[in-house]
Amino acid sequence: MKQLISAIDELPRVAEQLLSFANEERVFIFYGEMGAGKTTFIKALCKRLGVTDTVSSPTFSIVNEYESPAGSIYHFDFYRLKNQSEAFDLGYEDYLYSGQYCLIEWPEKIPDLIPPRVVKVELEVTDDDKRTLTAEII
Numbered sequence: 001m002k003q004l005i006s007a008i009d010e011l012p013r014v015a016e017q018l019l020s021f022a023n024e025e026r027v028f029i030f031y032g033e034m035g036a037g038k039t040t041f042i043k044a045l046c047k048r049l050g051v052t053d054t055v056s057s058p059t060f061s062i063v064n065e066y067e068s069p070a071g072s073i074y075h076f077d078f079y080r081l082k083n084q085s086e087a088f089d090l091g092y093e094d095y096l097y098s099g100q101y102c103l104i105e106w107p108e109k110i111p112d113l114i115p116p117r118v119v120k121v122e123l124e125v126t127d128d129d130k131r132t133l134t135a136e137i138i
């Protein structure tokens with residue numbers, strides 16, 4: 001799918017579209033430069049999934065866990081990861097195969113640890129407040 005997000009207030013609609021596109025898939029990887037809006041989009045996605053907890057970038061904790069009616073949601077930000085084995089140490093694989101939603105920012109940091117069948121999402125800045133979201137199942 002490819003969608004133009006021309007303003008922040010369109011995020012709920014696009015989040016809903018992405019969830020229908022993803023169907024049964026639970027693992028999402030988000031590509032996009034700093035400030036592209038990965039965290040902002042994930043907030044909209046979590047809201048759509050019924051999360052009432054505060055959603056924020058797990059830059060320092062690397063993983064945040066939220067509760068939702070659909071089960072736990074694990075939100076990763078691998079930006080500060082030094083090497084891939086650090087991901088193992090924090091139990092990444094257990095989260096990944098838990099069957100719960102895993103939303104991963106900076107998957108570039110774990111190139112060897114991307115499982116088959118994930119929803120690959122790319123956010124591109126087209127203008128100050130405009131973004132293009134592209135998603136495919138890989």
Ligand SMILES: Nc1ncnc2c1ncn2[C@@H]1O[C@H](COP(=O)(O)OP(=O)(O)OP(=O)(O)O)[C@@H](O)[C@H]1O
Binds near residue numbers: 006008
């Ligand atoms: N259409 C849009 N979609 C998403 N974010 C937008 C949009 N328009 C403007 N923004 C703004 O872009 C900024 C994106 O910041 P955000 O922290 O979500 O980016 P990020 O990709 O997660 O960056 P980082 O990798 O540094 O965490 C926010 O200030 C947000 O308000």
